[in-house]
């Protein structure tokens with residue numbers, strides 16, 4: 001998929017997968033990889049440490065309950081600090 005949606009509390013996220021079930025929709029989203037500033041040392045990094053799936057909230061979308069699975073990315077800095085985007 002190639003579009004973004006606005007979700008309160010999140011910036012533009014990519015929808016990577018949409019699962020439609022009878023009475024609900026599951027959206028799998030993630031943010032684009034970008035350079036982050038390390039909160040520990042201030043260096044800039046875009047090295048990915050790992051991912052956590054976070055089930056965020058239900059929205060009403062097309063009159064159906066929508067679950068959001070946010071693939072939250074964590075970055076690693078050369079100083080050893082790891083932090084979420």
Ligand SMILES: [Zn+2]
Pocket residue numbers: 038039040041042043077078079080081
């Ligand atoms: Zn650092």
